[in-house]
Amino acid sequence: MFNVNEIRKQYPILNGVKMEGHDLVYFDSGATALKPQGVIDKVVEYYEEYSTNAHRGDYELSHRTDFEYEKVRKIVQKLINCKTDMEIVYTSGTTHSINLLAHGLKHSLKKGDVILISEFEHASNVLPWFRLKDEIGIEIEYVKLNENNELTVDLFKESIHDKVKLVCLAHISNVLGQCLDMKEIARITHEYEAIIAVDGAQSVPHIRIDVTDLDIDFLSFSAHKFGGPTGIGVLWGKYDLLDSLEAYNLGGGMNTRIECDTCYYLKQAPFKFEAGTPAIEATIGMGKAIEFIMEIGLDNIHDHIKKIRKHAIERIIKEIPEVIIYNKDSEGGPIAFNVTGYEGARSQDIGSALATYGIAVRTGEHCAKLLVNLLNTKGSIRASLYLYNTIEDMDKLVDALKDIVEKEKINKGDALSWLL
Ligand SMILES: Cc1ncc(COP(=O)(O)O)c(C=O)c1O
Structure with missing residues (x-):
């Protein structure tokens, strides 16, 4: 209860x-949610008991880090009901996830393609797309809204057309709070053979999300909005689409081979997107935060x-x-x-x-x-x-x-x- x-x-x-x-x-809490004791304890546990790097060492403490760190992918998988934990990329949060996606899709979009967003989007679901307009000449269009600033399925149908290649919408707006009928919006988007990327920063903390049932293509969210640490979030994508994205950060941990003639080979998703030492304690804390909200x-x-x-x-x-x-x-x-x-x-x-x-x-x-x-x-x-x-x-x-x-009435003027 x-x-x-x-x-x-x-x-x-x-x-x-x-x-x-x-x-x-x-x-x-729309800016950031408070943190429960279990999350705080989990972060401290990492620092106090096994504070080692992830995917780097061959000794007992580093194995524990790897175990705790990778376990969180399975916890996220449960939260959003995706097909495999290999579809989960750890990012620093929603902003990073959407930027990673925008960069990753750059090579598959071309001048004249249309990206459909709304006027209630958060800056992090606007500016990465604006930059693509500058870089490759895609067009930005806005979904029509009704007189209450709501996005209905009918208005969405009126807004989408053959040139739309990507639909990027907040599942729940961070100001007006409308929860979109994402299942129907995804169905219509796919009828036009476009991709749908959902900003879940405000929906993942508030409603049960089943990406398989919704049949969306990408989902971004931040752990701190549901009581996890700051600096950690997720980009989820259907595996083939995810793996086809171009990686932005290059560095340690995400490559398989580097040669002097400048040839290099990358791992597959999700690891090819996770260059460098990650926010290990935050990731482990995110797992605890997810368990906490799922238990409630x-x-x-x-x-x-x-x-x-x-x-x-x-x-x-x-x-x-x-x-x-x-x-x-x-x-x-x-x-x-x-x-x-x-x-x-x-x-x-x-x-x-x-x-x-x-x-x-x-x-x-x-x-x-x-x-x-x-x-x-x-x-x-x-x-x-x-x-x-x-x-x-x-x-x-x-x-x-x-x-x-x-008081204002009394102090008029x-x-x-x-x-x-
Ligand atoms: C709808 C929405 N999208 C994206 C973001 C960006 O999230 P973050 O700052 O965690 O990257 C927020 C944060 O308020 C948000 O509410």
């Missing part, structure tokens, strides 16, 4: 750390977030008309909002005001700068939730917002001066 109070006990930062004199209320159950996590999110949305709509919510109907994930009069760059003032109540949110453009066109504002506030948030956290957020709005 999902017991949020028991879950919270596993997070040291939620047990004693104060912010501005208050118990921490953490609503910035991704369906349970998603249901819990949906429930507490709904509670906050209902209260905000009823009690604070000054708050503009951009995604009230979204199934889960972040609440994106502004306070009237404090839209755009001034959303930061509200973020700073919330911090004085011990509440951590993110403000600004959320690395999704094209969204400005859709939301018609240069900045917003994002309260992003995760499994450790409670109804009490949501009440603290709503009460603090009410308080801020009331002297905005947020009470903060100083």
Whole structure:
């Protein structure tokens, strides 16, 4: 059974750390999730007990490192239900995964080919494709969205055409939180013989993902968004497609032979993408983080977030008309909002005001700068939730917002001066 109070006990930062004199209320998990004790212990275990390089040594401690490090591929395989653990490339995170993919596909795309993205993508699913436009002359097009900035299957059908060779979309947007019907989108993409690459940075931590059932071609994600260490993530790809990508980093560990006449031979995927000494402790910690969320159950996590999110949305709509919510109907994930009069760059003032109540949110453009066109504002506030948030956290957020709005009314014309 999902017991949020028991879950919270596993997070040291939620047990004693104060912010501005208050118990921490953490609503910035979309940026990075808090780390449970098991993950912290696993990282420390590596440093304290077998701190050796991976795939390098022939002695007992290095064998233990190899075992712990490679075991994580099997854990990731279970998480996303791919066919083999050889389809899993360790990267430094989603950004690295998508850059690796963009570089890897360069030789198979040509001038005039179209890459289809959306205007709600994170910068890391925009800029690598923009660079390909500069380098080889591919075209970037955007999927049409409806009046609520949602991407429907019908609109996707209207947007795809024969010149589209690659579709790259966030499964769940990091600001608006819409979860796309990826199975249907993948099916349609394949009808056009195009490839579909999914940015799973926000979906892998929140919903059960089965890449075999979805029949997507690539998936990128970061461990730190579900409580793993920073600096580690995954690029998953269907094996033949993955193996056909060109490697970007060249160096130790990824080659089979090097000759003086400059000939060199590479290993096969996934190893050909993993040059140099990797983030070993982070990889091992990622394995622990995955085991932790799988044990709790991704369906349970998603249901819990949906429930507490709904509670906050209902209260905000009823009690604070000054708050503009951009995604009230979204199934889960972040609440994106502004306070009237404090839209755009001034959303930061509200973020700073919330911090004085011990509440951590993110403000600004959320690395999704094209969204400005859709939301018609240069900045917003994002309260992003995760499994450790409670109804009490949501009440603290709503009460603090009410308080801020009331104080602002009293101090009319002297905005947020009470903060100083
Ligand atoms: C949807 C989305 N894609 C990509 C990223 C980039 O992830 P990372 O910074 O871990 O590489 C993020 C991070 O916020 C994200 O939310």
